[in-house]
Amino acid sequence: MADEDVATRAPESDINIQTVENAEQSVFAGDSKAQEGASMGEHCVTDRPTPAGEIPTGEMSKLGGVDVYVSKPSNYPHSPSKFLLLLTGGTGLKSANNQLQADKYASEGFLVVMPDQFEGDTAPNSVNATLVEEHPSFIEQVKLRVAEAAKSFTIDMWLAKHTPEKVLPLLHKVIEGAKEEFADAIANGGGIYGVGYCFGAKYILILAGEHPDTVAWGQVAPKDEEEGVVKHAPVIKAGAIAHGTMVMKEDIEAVKVPMYMACVEDDPLFSAEVVQAGREALEKNGVEHEIQTYSGVPHGFAVLGDYEDRKIKESQSQAFGQMLGWIQGH
Template sequence: MADNDVATRAPESDAQEASTAPAEQSVFPGDTPAQAGPSMGEHCTTDRPTPSGEIPTGELSKLGGIDVYIAKPSDYPHSPSKLLLLLTGGTGLKSTNNQLQADKFASEGYLVIMPDQFEGNPAPNSVDMTKIDEHPSFLEQVKLKTAETFKAFLIDMWLAYHTPEKVLPILHKVIEAAKDEFADAVANGGGIYGVGYCFGAKYILILAGEHPDTAVWGQAPPEGEEQGVVKRAPLIKAGAVAHGTMVTKEDLESVKSPIYIAAVEDDPLFSEAEVLTPGRKALEKNSIEHEIQTFSGVPHGFAVLGDYEDARIKQSQAQAFGQMLGWIQGH
C-alpha cells in the first residue's frame, strides 16, 4: 500500500457529511450491513463543474434492454479493443462528467459500457450551494437546514430501493448482452474489466467475487432450496474502484479477481477500521492480487471527473485515474 500526501484538506471535503441510511439487507449469506455512519454524500448525488470545453463523444444505446452509454476507441473496430464495464456514483448515466469519464478510458483503447444502474432514477440532487450567501441570515440558515434534512430523507428512500436485488439483475443483463454484441473485445481482453466509483464501486467488488449462484444476481433461492450450494465465478477479469460507498467487509472477503482500491484517508463512507482493514487482511489471506492506495486531504468522490479549484486535488484526481488505468492495463 502506498500513501499519497500531495493534497491538503479543501472546503470540498465538507461534502463527506451525509445522512445515515437504514441498515442494508444483503442478499449474500452472512453479510453484515454497511458500516455505521454516513451512507452517501454530496459526491454521489452532485457533479463537480464539467471541465471547460469538454463534450462527450460516446452514444446512448441499449444492451439487454437496459439503457447504456457506449464509448469506443476512435479506431474501433479496425484495431483490437478490450471491454470495460464502468459503474458510476449516484449521478448516473446522464451525467456529463460520467460520460466524459467513460470517454477517457475509451481514448486509452477500451470499449466502455456504462449502464444505467438506476433505471432512469439517479440519486436526488443536492442543495445548490452556489446560491447560498457566504453569511446567510438566520432564516436562510433554517431554509438550508430544512432542505438538507429533506434531501437526506430522499436519499435514504432512494438507497432503500436501489439494493443489490435491484441492481445486480440489471448488470447481469448488460454483461450477457455485451458478451454477444462485443464478443471481439471480450475475447481480445480475455474477459471483461471493470472500474467503479462511489455507489458503483460496491458492485465492481461484487462482480469481482465468488458468490452463491442465486445471490450473485440479487435473487433469493426458490422456496425450499438451500442458498449457496453452487457458486458462480467472478464476472470480471480485473477491477479498479475508487472511494466506495455502502461497501461491506464481506464484499472484499469474496473478491477473487485482481483489484485496485483508491481510498480516502479518514473516510466515514469507507471505514478503515470496519471495512478496509479487515478487507485487506482477507485479500492477503486469500492470496488475491491487490493494491490499496490511500489519498489524504481530498474529498470522498475526488476521483470522479470534475473540476476543482484546488490544483492539488486535480493532481490527485489525475493520479487516481492513471493508477486505475494502469492496473487494468497490467492485467
C-alpha cells in the same frame, strides 16, 4: 439556551431547531449512521462543473434491453480493443462527466460500456453547501440543515429502491448482451474489466467476487452454505474502484480477482475499518491487490469534474492513472 437567545430567536426557528436536532440522527455524510456505509454523500449525487470545452463523444444504445452509454476507441474495430464495464455514482448514465470519464478510458484502448444502473431514476441532487457561506446567518444555517435532513431522507428512500436485488439483474443483462455484441473485445482482453465509482464501486466488488448463486443475483445469502450450494464465479477478470459507498467488508472478502482501491482518508462513507478488514481478507486469500489512500480530498474526488483546488485536481488525475494502469496491467 439563555433567555436572551429565546427572546431574539425568530418564531419559526422553534420547529427548525428541533428538526435539526432530529436530523443529526439521520443517515447523511459525516454522521454515525453514514459511517456504517448506509447512505451517500454530496459528491455521490451531484456533478462538479464539466471541464471547459470537453464534450462526450460516445453514443447511447441498449444491451440486453438496458440503456447504456458506449464509448469506443477511435480505431475500433480495425484495431483490437479490450472490454471495460464502467459503473457510476448516483448521477448516472446521462451525466456529462460520467460520459467523459468513459471517453477517457476509451481513448486508452478500451471499449467502454456504462449501463443505466438506475433505470432512469438517478439520485436526487444534494443541498448546495455554499449557501452557508453566502448566507451565514443563524437562521439560514438552520434552514440549510433542515434542507439537508430532508435531502438525506430523500436519498435514503432512493437507495431503498436501488438494491442489489434490482441492480445486479440489470448488470447481468448488460453483460450477457455485451458477450454477443462485443465478443471480439471481451475475447481480446481475455474477459471483462471493471471500474466503479461511489455507488458503482460496490457492484464492481460484487462482480469480482465468488458468491452463492442467489447473492450473485442480488438475493439474500442462504442461511446454511452446506454441500450443494452453487457458487457463482467472478464475472470480471480485474477491477478498480474509487471511494466506494455502502461497501461492506463481506463484499471485499469475497473478491477473487486482482483489485485496486482508491480510498479517501477519514472517509465516513468507506471507513478505515472496512478498508483494513478488506485488506486483511485480500492478503489472507492471496488475492493480488493495491489500496491507495488519498488525503486532503473529498469523497468523490476521482469522478471527472473541475475543482479549483490544485491538490484535488492532481489527485483526480493521479487516481485515474492508477486505475487505468491497474486494468491495463491485468
